Amino acid sequence: MTDGLDWRLWGIVLLCGAATYIWRALAVFVGGRVSPESEAFRLFSCIAYAMVAGLISRMVILPEGLLAEAPLSFRLIGVGAAVAVFFGLKRNLAAGVIAGVAVFALLIGFAGPPM
Amino acid sequence: MLPINGKTVGPIARGVIDATGMPALVLFASMVGYGSMAREAGLTLWTAIASTGLTWGLPGQIAMVELYALGAPMLAIVAASSAANARFLPMVLSVMPLFNEALPRKRWRYVVAQFMSLNPWAAIMRRGPGMTPADRPPYYAGFAGVCITAALLGTGAGFILAGAMSRNVTLTLVFLNPVFFTLVFADARGRAAIMAVLAGVVAGPLFHLLSPDxxxxLTGAVAGTGAYMADRALRRRYD
Structure with a gap:
């Protein structure tokens, strides 16, 4: 760390925030007069659900950065354990999350990348 | 109006109560992972915390941090970070109808948009339609307020703890996020939402292979529109 402000770094942080806000603002700008009962609302919801689900599935199957260090099988087994426990225990979110993360942690701890 | 444990609480309190627990905990832990990544990438404590507050979308933040560490040009970092957060367009579009009636002044909708992220979105999509329009903004404010507080604290904690955590711990914290949201969306209700989630799960990785940018x-446009059209066809035939 250098003395004083790192202007380039602050510039990047501020511009990244602004560049994400463009998407948010565009949506408010466009979507001013849509009713929750309309077909347009149903379409936007489907697009949003598909995009978010696609993002998460991509993060598990084709991750970038740190997560890519864990093998695909570990990631899939972890998510699989979470889903199984979640539905097995009547949609218990906490139990599912704990099971998935614990299985993943054990896999990388005992058989994972040598870190 | 919104009973919980036999007591009636207001919509702000209800939002705070719903967010306190798994959403806040998972968010805190995920942001610990992010804070630690940010430090390794060369961010300072305050730029790391500011990026969480300003960008408020983890995929875009991770893209920023990773490209910054590689020494990429500023414009490339900003473009990649923004592209990774493009989901906010359909997400905000899809919740706006729930807020339009209660927030006739557009400036408040722009505030709602800034605090949108996966957790508040999933909560308001699920609970919002069953509430009176006037209850939705305070509920959302309570929920999103807890989320952003947990995220800012997590980012700071992760930055400070970065050296003390092993790579496996950071990796597990980063994995927490997709696991949690897999379950949030496995719990999607309603035929259209379920079909859109399933189509998205399949299409996401495939279209990513086709074009990472x-x-x-494409996943939203193709899988989302496909699910909508399938749902509409089923509605016309059976409902």
Whole structure:
């Protein structure tokens, strides 16, 4: 760390925030007069659900950065354990999350990348 | 109006109560992972915390941090970070109808948009339609307020703890996020939402292989529109 402000770094942080806000603002700008009962609302919801689900599935199957260090099988087994426990225990979110993360942690701890 | 444990609480309190627990905990832990990544990438404590507050979308923040560490040009970092957060367009579009009636002044909708992220979105999509329009903004404010507080604290904690955590711990914290949201969306209700989630799960990685830059937008456009059309056909035939 250098003395004083790192202007380039602050510039990047501020511009990244602004560049994400463009998407948010565009949506408010466009979507001013849509009713929750309309077909347009149903379409936007489907697009949003598909995009978010696609993002998460991509993060598990084709991750970038740190997560890519864990093998695909570990990631899939972890998510699989979470889903199984979640539905097995009547949609218990906490139990599912704990099971998935614990299985993943054990896999990388005992058989994972040598870190 | 909104009973919980036999007591009636207001919509702000209800939002705070719903967010306190798994959403806040998972968010805190995920942001510990992010804070630690940010430090390794060369961010300072305050730029790391500011990025969480300003960008408020983890995929875009991770893209920023990773490209910054590689020494990429500023414009490339900003473009990649923004593209990774393009989902906010359909997400905000899809919740706006729930807020339009209660927030006739557009400036408040722009505030709602800034605090949108996966957790508040999933909560308001699920609970919002069953509430009176006037209850939705305070509920959302309570929920999103807890989320952003947990995220800012997590980012700071992760930055400070970065050296003390092993790589496996950071890796597990980063994995927490997709696991949690897999379950949030496995719990989606309603035929259209369930079909859109399933189509998205399949299309997301496939379109990413096709084009890492446009894969996510294509997933929304193709899988989302496909699910909508399938749902509409089923509605016309059976409902």
């Amino acid at each position: 446009w894969g996510l937008l």
